[in-house]
Amino acid sequence: MAELPVTFIQVTDITRVTPRMARVTFEADRLDDSVGLAPDQQLKLCFPRPGQERPLLPEQSDDTTGWYQAFLAIPEDERPWMRSFTLRRRVPGTNTVEIDFVLHGDTGPAGAWAASARPGDRLGMVGPSALYAGPVPLTDSIASADWLLIAGDETALPAIGTLLEALPERTRAQVYVEVAGHAERQTFQTAGDVALHWLHRDGTQAGRSEVLIDAVRGAEFPPGRPFAWLAGEAGVVRTLRRHLVNDRGLDRRAVNFSGYWRFKLTQDDAPTADDMAEAQERLAEYRAASDGWS
Known part of the structure; x- marks a missing residue:
């Protein structure tokens, strides 16, 4: 170990x-x-x-x-x-x-x-x-896809920044980021072919905003097989993942998802039933991923 x-x-x-x-x-x-x-x-x-x-x-x-x-x-x-x-x-x-x-x-x-x-x-x-980390490196999963979908709120921005800066040249990525307002936008250096969409809550409380969910649901996806990376408030992430798998037909193994925080709850609070279900799904998918995703 x-x-x-x-x-x-x-x-x-x-x-x-x-x-x-x-x-x-x-x-x-x-x-x-x-x-x-x-x-x-x-x-x-x-x-x-x-x-x-x-x-x-x-x-x-x-x-x-x-x-x-x-x-x-x-x-x-x-x-x-x-x-x-x-x-x-x-x-x-x-x-x-x-x-x-x-x-x-x-x-x-x-x-x-x-x-x-x-x-x-x-x-x-x-x-x-x-x-x-999961058994299959994230960079390997991204390289195996035709394009990359990234969606998250401001808590995901540090990770999103590292992902964009590590993209191989001309890698296509559609990125949706929810932040409080225009002043929270950031710039990133990337060799990828990135379409970055900033979504503003403009007064709506984080965790209750629907702007990120609505943007991904309404997005026109490029052709080809995507790999999706989702992070932010746990309930929002679960909703987006269900949309991608159930409505868009993505393979579950092609969705990397993390609930970074929970609305009105902290990491010191006991996990909810949804949290436990998510943990079981992640465990099952990590085990499946160990067989390889291609």
């Missing part, structure tokens, strides 16, 4: 990409050479409890189950808050990484930390690791 990488990271710089997106640059105590070489690398950040200069974490271990058991054994009032993120960029040849934070204006541990973060602040980082 792959080792679960665990390290501490320290803030060195903070910039505003948009009014609601902060890019935080960190220096990691240690970092595997493979980190940052592929798009859409998932990781966990661990945030300190009040009064802690850095989060309390077990040592890195090649026993993943044992590490999580040790993490859960930390008293609840001392155990770090853990949240999922995407690595936005690693500076080549260094231990410097960039991670983007959506500033919701709420009091959740990640958003509150990012709103007040300063150089020198320290977090824990678990991953990136092959343990978080």
Whole structure:
């Protein structure tokens, strides 16, 4: 089994990409050479409890189950808050990484930390690791398709940025991104043939907006076999996936989907019945994908 990488990271710089997106640059105590070489690398950040200069974490271990058991054994009032993120960029040849934070204006541990973060602040980082990836590499699935469909909200923008920047030359992609308003648009460097559609909520609350769903449902797809990548609010992602499989006829194995967050719920809340059903579907499809998708 792959080792679960665990390290501490320290803030060195903070910039505003948009009014609601902060890019935080960190220096990691240690970092595997493979980190940052592929798009859409998932990781966990661990945030300190009040009064802690850095989060309390077990040592890195090649026993993943044992590490999580040790993490859960930390008293609840001392155990770090853990949240999922995407690595936005690693500076080549260094231990410097960039991670983007959506500033919701709420009091959740990640958003509150990012709103007040300063150089020198320290977090824990678990991953990136092959343990978080499916058996079939995402880049292989994209390369096997005739074109790529990407859809997500602002929480998916860091991953979308890595995907677009990694596209091979002339790879066709239709991209639909839901954001709060015009000021939240970003620019990306890509060699792909990309049609990027920005969708604005303009006052509608994230997670209740239908603009992303409506845009994908109403889209005229190019000819050929697509590979779809979906991420954002879990209910929206489930709706889009059902549309692509049931209405558009996509093979289930040709849809990579992730519910990054849940409307009115946090990662600390118990999973819903829909969450459990989604997890079972993802597990079944990862097992099927291990036989190859071509």
